Amino acid sequence: xxxxxxxxxxxxxxxxxxxxxxxxxxxxxxxxxxxxxxxxxxxxxxxxxxxxxxxxxxxxxxxxxxxxxxxxxxxxxxxxxxxxxxxxxxxxxxxxxxxxxxxxxxxxxxxxxxxxxxxxxxxxxxxxxxxxxxxxxxxxxxxxxxxxxxxxxxxxxxxxxxxxxxxxxxxxxxxxxxxxxxxxxxxxxxxxxxxxxxxxxxxxxxxxxxxxxxxxxxxxxxxxxxxxxxxxxxxxxxxxxxxxxxxxxxxxxxxxxxxxxxxxxxxxxxxxxxx
Amino acid sequence: xxxxxxxxxxxxxxxxxxxxxxxxxxxxxxxxxxxxxxxxxxxxxxxxxxxxxxxxxxxxxxxxxxxxxxxxxxxxxxxxxxxxxxxxxxxxxxxxxxxxxxxxxxxxxxxxxxxxxxxxxxxxxxxxxxxxxxxxxxxxxxxxxxxxxxxxxxxxxxxxxxxxxxxxxxxxxxxxxxxxxxxxxxxxxxxxxxxxxxxxxxxxxxxxxxxxxxxxxxxxxxxxxxxxxxxxxxxxxxxxxxxxxxxxxxxxxxxxxxxxxxxxxxxxxxxxxxxxxxxxxxxxxxxxxxxxxxxxxxxxxxxxxxxxxxxxxxxxxxxxxxxxxxxxxxxxxxxxxxxxxxxxxxxxxxxxxxxxxxxxxxxxxxxxxxxxxxxxxxxxxxxxxxxxxxxxxxxxxxxxxxxxxxxxxxxxxxxxxxxxxxxxxxxx
Numbered sequence: 001x002x003x004x005x006x007x008x009x010x011x012x013x014x015x016x017x018x019x020x021x022x023x024x025x026x027x028x029x030x031x032x033x034x035x036x037x038x039x040x041x042x043x044x045x046x047x048x049x050x051x052x053x054x055x056x057x058x059x060x061x062x063x064x065x066x067x068x069x070x071x072x073x074x075x076x077x078x079x080x081x082x083x084x085x086x087x088x089x090x091x092x093x094x095x096x097x098x099x100x101x102x103x104x105x106x107x108x109x110x111x112x113x114x115x116x117x118x119x120x121x122x123x124x125x126x127x128x129x130x131x132x133x134x135x136x137x138x139x140x141x142x143x144x145x146x147x148x149x150x151x152x153x154x155x156x157x158x159x160x161x162x163x164x165x166x167x168x169x170x171x172x173x174x175x176x177x178x179x180x181x182x183x184x185x186x187x188x189x190x191x192x193x194x195x196x197x198x199x200x201x202x203x204x205x206x207x208x209x210x211x212x213x214x215x216x217x218x219x220x221x222x223x224x225x226x227x228x229x230x231x232x233x234x235x236x237x238x239x240x241x242x243x244x245x246x247x248x249x250x251x252x253x254x255x256x257x258x259x260x261x262x263x264x265x266x267x268x269x270x271x272x273x274x275x
Numbered sequence: 276x277x278x279x280x281x282x283x284x285x286x287x288x289x290x291x292x293x294x295x296x297x298x299x300x301x302x303x304x305x306x307x308x309x310x311x312x313x314x315x316x317x318x319x320x321x322x323x324x325x326x327x328x329x330x331x332x333x334x335x336x337x338x339x340x341x342x343x344x345x346x347x348x349x350x351x352x353x354x355x356x357x358x359x360x361x362x363x364x365x366x367x368x369x370x371x372x373x374x375x376x377x378x379x380x381x382x383x384x385x386x387x388x389x390x391x392x393x394x395x396x397x398x399x400x401x402x403x404x405x406x407x408x409x410x411x412x413x414x415x416x417x418x419x420x421x422x423x424x425x426x427x428x429x430x431x432x433x434x435x436x437x438x439x440x441x442x443x444x445x446x447x448x449x450x451x452x453x454x455x456x457x458x459x460x461x462x463x464x465x466x467x468x469x470x471x472x473x474x475x476x477x478x479x480x481x482x483x484x485x486x487x488x489x490x491x492x493x494x495x496x497x498x499x500x501x502x503x504x505x506x507x508x509x510x511x512x513x514x515x516x517x518x519x520x521x522x523x524x525x526x527x528x529x530x531x532x533x534x535x536x537x538x539x540x541x542x543x544x545x546x547x548x549x550x551x552x553x554x555x556x557x558x559x560x561x562x563x564x565x566x567x568x569x570x571x572x573x574x575x576x577x578x579x580x581x582x583x584x585x586x587x588x589x590x591x592x593x594x595x596x597x598x599x600x601x602x603x604x605x606x607x608x609x610x611x612x613x614x615x616x617x618x619x620x621x622x623x624x625x626x627x628x629x630x631x632x633x634x635x636x637x638x639x640x641x642x643x644x645x646x647x648x649x650x651x652x653x654x655x656x657x658x659x660x661x662x663x664x665x666x667x668x669x670x671x672x673x674x675x676x677x678x679x680x681x682x683x684x685x686x687x688x689x690x691x692x693x694x695x696x697x698x699x700x701x702x703x
Contacts, residue, residue: 008389010374011382033414041402044443115397116415117374117389272376273290 013269019261024119031122035129038101042130053134057093058141061086068206077208077239080149086142087236088205088229091163094135095171095225096196102127102175103192106183110275120268121261124179128172135164142236151237159235163228166253170224173256180264183275203229209245221245224252278386280467280498281349281372285381287522288342288367341367343522345381349500351466354493356513356530357502358537361663364522365502369393369469372500387466387498390416394471396456396657401445405436405455408444412459426462433488434458449655454481461488467498472663486512504649504663506534506608538606546573548665554589558597558624558652559660562587565648565668568635577673578689581638584666586650588630596654597625601634605687606645608664612688624652639691642684643672 024031043049061082068074069081076084102124106113109123146153182188203225204212212220220226227249234241342364349355357365370376372383373391398415399408409430413423423430431440434455436447444452470489489512493499503509509516509530516533518526526533547564567573568581576582584601602613614634616623624630646668651661 008374008385009382010371010378010385012379013377027417029420030414030417033411037400037403037407037411040407041400044402112398112415114375115394116391118415118417269377272370 019121019265020119024121024125027118027122030118031126031129034122034126038127038130039133050137053137054141057086057090057138060093061089061141061145064089064206074207075211077210077233079151079237079239080145083142083145083149083151083237084208084233085206086145087233088203090135090138090142091167091229091232092200092203092205092225093138094131094164095167095228096200097134098128098131098168098171099175099178100192100196101131102172103178103182104189105175106179106271107186107189107275113275114272120271121176121264124176124264125172127175128168131171132164132168146236153236154238156235156238156241160232163231163235166224166231166250167228169257170228170249170253173253173258173260176260176264177256180260180267180271183267183271199223199225202226205229208239221248222252224249224256228253278351279348279384280351280353280386281347281500282384283348283372283381284346284383286342286345286368286371286378286383287340287380288364288371288376289338289340289379291338340522342371342378342519345519345522345524347517347524347527349498351386351498352493352496353515354499354501354513356509356516357500357519358504358506358509358516358534359519359525361665363519365519366393366471367522368519369471369500369502373469385467388417389467389469390460390463390465391469392460392463392471393469394657395453395460399444399452399456399656401656402443404443405431405434405440405447408455409459412456413463416460416463417465418463426464430458430462433461433484444656450481452656457481457485461485461492464492465497467500468492469500471502472504472661504604504608505610506538508609510534510607534607544668545666546668548662555660556591557659558588558590558594560586560650560652560662560665561589561629563648563650563662563665565666576641576668576670578641578643578670579638579673580670582636582641584634584636584648586632586634588624588632588652590624590627590630593625593627594654595625597659598623598653598655599632600651600653602649602651604647604649604664606647608647610649611646639689641670642687642689643670644687645669 043052046052048055064085065082069076069085074081105124105127106120112118112123113120145151178188178192202220202223204220209217209220209226209230227245230239230242230245231249233239341362345364345368357368359365367376369391370393371378372385373389373393375391375393396412398412400411403411409427410420410423414420431437434451434457436451436455439447439451444455447455468489486508489499489501493512499512501509501513513530515528516526516530517524518533518537526536547562549562550560562585564585565573565576566583566585568583570583573580573582586599586601588599590597598615600613600615602610604610616632619634621632624632647664648666648668649661649663650665651663652659653661
């Protein structure tokens, strides 16, 4: 300890675009521990444990299949409706859960924020970790349904990897944005479930995008989840692959993420004083 | 040894009362204040900015400087105490140095890794086991997994939790919980350690162990900043002391001199305390007052006075495990004893509403010296509202038959003990 240790200067916050990604990288183990804590705690003292990650989406698929598939006879692009619906519903649930949990994460971590320093962005990002685990579990439902109905995925199934990345980006963008806003304005706690409910029907989850009238369809793909849900279907079920929809989804997901991080950064330094 | 560890230059922190008092704003308020601002701006534009001065005055009204113009240097390996009343800015200073909150002006330079211990058990999750919490809490405080693993056995040994290592911490006694939490924090081994009043918790043996650990840390060449109301502990641990008052650094020098000056100047007698400013959403103490046993305001306190301490607590919503304690401390802030409602067969304030408690002190308990009172509301796993040293009072000597020679008694309290006397030896 003879040499002078590195110096850190604390001064009034200036500017808002200063994400310290290298610092977040240094705290990656904390990211891991927080995500691990969420997964552990969620299923502790539950009899069925991780099975819950399986039951919830399963019930919803059954309900949607009966109502939209059997009763309403919704167009499912020639695929068995349960397979069609779950290929959209599971990524959607991954998205909405991630967005929902990361947006409430800052408030739930108020005790940490006021007592110890670490890059705050870790909190909403870590919240996504548990959702990723749930998504992996729930994908086995889709695998089961595909096996049952004899739908065989092609090589294009590998495209699921970039799709998951983009879904995560979009969900985290929204989640990070809302987590920062709920710190100051608790109203957003009530807005989020409402938005997600509407957002579900603005995404081609229970219906294929092609049933949307031509003039409205372009507007549909401003929603990153529209292109992504269609993307999951084409990757796994072999529906037509439309690259322009992918690009639109990638652009809007990146935009959402950038916006979320920018708003978060501009408010981050006041969190401990306001929360 | 001229290497600096911390250099603070003109540090200041301003809070807007509106923000901290209401804790958060709703969107509606933000929108209405935005429209008000727009209207104001519009009117100012019409009248050539004549009404501009009003907003400045308004703004100054609800702003407070929690810290202002604070400058000091800390050398590597120094152990520094920070003393001052509640609201003097001690905690704000530590929060700025640990980067939890940001200063409004000035700057602080920190050389080395900072570990801050502002609360015992930060990041603990009740559902997780002791083992899991050691890792989690270590990671939250900036330790890597490898570092935690290498100190794991030491931490377990220090905490004395032994075979409860794999039990969820929600089943721990509060003593075990605190021991484990402190053990993790004590093994952070940062170059600079910031500690805020954490020794107020835990039993005496453990407090001694913690102080020992801190002395050890200090001897190891680490820099420590220690905030406490326990002045004897500060004096014992720290060679140098900072005294903050109203957000300003009043005195900086050798501990003994600063503490003497602080006691002489700051601790005036106060028989009544009322909460000011923000009302929290959790249970809190609203008022504490010292009265004669019959409820009248005492003219002067003597060793013969029978006293009553009134404590008003507000519990906004029912809360199962709320506990209340009153600690009587000596003139230097050293705790003498604590008392709880259950001692007198009274319930804890768990139900919603206002709770009025009175603790009765018999005559001839206090000696002719200074005492202080701390009141705290807490849960087994954490503090809700800790009000250290809210009252201070001087007791004056009056000889009475039961308290012979009140001025010449040794120690800090007079405890009436039964005696017997005989002229024959005892049997056996």
